[in-house]
Amino acid sequence: MGGRTWILVAALLPALAPQAPSLRAAEGAGDSRPLRVAVIGGMTMTPLWGEIERLFLAETGIRMEVVATGPKPSLARAMKEGKVDFLTMHSSDATTNLVADGWARDLRPWAKNDLVIVGPAADPAGVAGLKDGAEAVRRIAATGSNWLDFESNGPRETAHTLFANAGVRMAGPWVLKYEHAGTAGILHYVAARNAYMIVGRMPVLYGKMEPDPKVKILVEGDPVMRRPYVSIVANPERFPDADIEAARKLSDFLLSDRVQSFLAGYDGGIGDGVPIFIPVRQPR
Structure with a gap:
């Protein structure tokens, strides 16, 4: 892909515009509260997170709602304010401090860009x-x-x-x-x-x-x-009303063969076969 010019990509952009996956709950069964997530902006900039929502709903029946997306500070704030059950963004001091300071737990890398x-x-x-x-x-x-x-x-x-x-x-x-x-x-x-x-x-x-x-x-x-993405879940001792069970299911799902295989073949609709996100392990 070394010789690709941006003007060619620009011509593709209208067809690639992601459908806002997610500042809404995914369609699904039941009237229970959806799993509330905070997702780094790069993942909602592309169609990826909408695909994750779709796969997770099909696998578990759990609906998801993106409560916060954008830069890291806004996501960290959403976790500290108890607005989300699950968060994913680049590995950084922000995620480490959320865990170290007792706001979250279970930090796990699951993909790279x-x-x-x-x-x-x-x-x-x-x-x-x-x-x-x-x-x-x-x-x-x-x-x-x-x-x-x-x-x-x-x-x-x-x-x-x-x-x-x-x-x-x-x-x-x-x-x-x-x-x-x-x-x-x-x-x-x-x-x-x-x-x-x-x-x-x-x-x-x-x-x-x-x-x-x-x-x-x-x-x-x-x-x-390459830069790793990590996931964390809300600390139930700090946020007893958080849906920790569903958050942990999502964390496990992101590391499953289903998602890791999907990442390895997902070019984000660009059509060049180059993965936009890199899996962290080879599926079994």
Whole structure:
């Protein structure tokens, strides 16, 4: 997929727009309260969570309602306020602290998303097709090609790991800072400066970042460039009214062969066969 341009993806976006799975209860049996969940925005940006809801309902008969979706702070707040029974988002201090501080328990990784290095179609650093992010940033630094130090926690942390693994300092006039509000136009910024950057695959493919025909995915498939998602359930000692039984069933279900196999073959409707979410284990 290394040569795919964003303009092609842009043409697909209307057909890919996910049906809001979920700021509503899934259809199902009974009048009991649905399982209340908080889901990181990337999963509701794509059709994935709607698929999870459908599979879970078919397997268990349990309805689900997404009470909170978006960035991590809003999800953590929903858990602390007792509004949700279950939460899933990227592994971070936020999830660890929810467990450590007694708001939640049973932290379990169940999927990963991948980051990619994008850059100019001309590729002055010669990194296209690499599956080793550290080697890519070593070449970028060696050629003095521009690199955008994108101040988003996940990509930035991964970038620093790659540079450390490459034995290269991310410093010098070739390291650029993005000082604009929001990220919608960041690929245009990269294109105008003939720069490279690391970014999540999903925000670009699903239009959160406006595509630019001069910018392509050049490096992908490095396991180091992946970030885990974890699930946690509300602590029943703190929230006795939480539906812990259903929350634990969902946590188990996400690690089941059914879901892990589904993730391995799920390209989010893009049609290129590249999984949008990576399973954490091979199904039996």
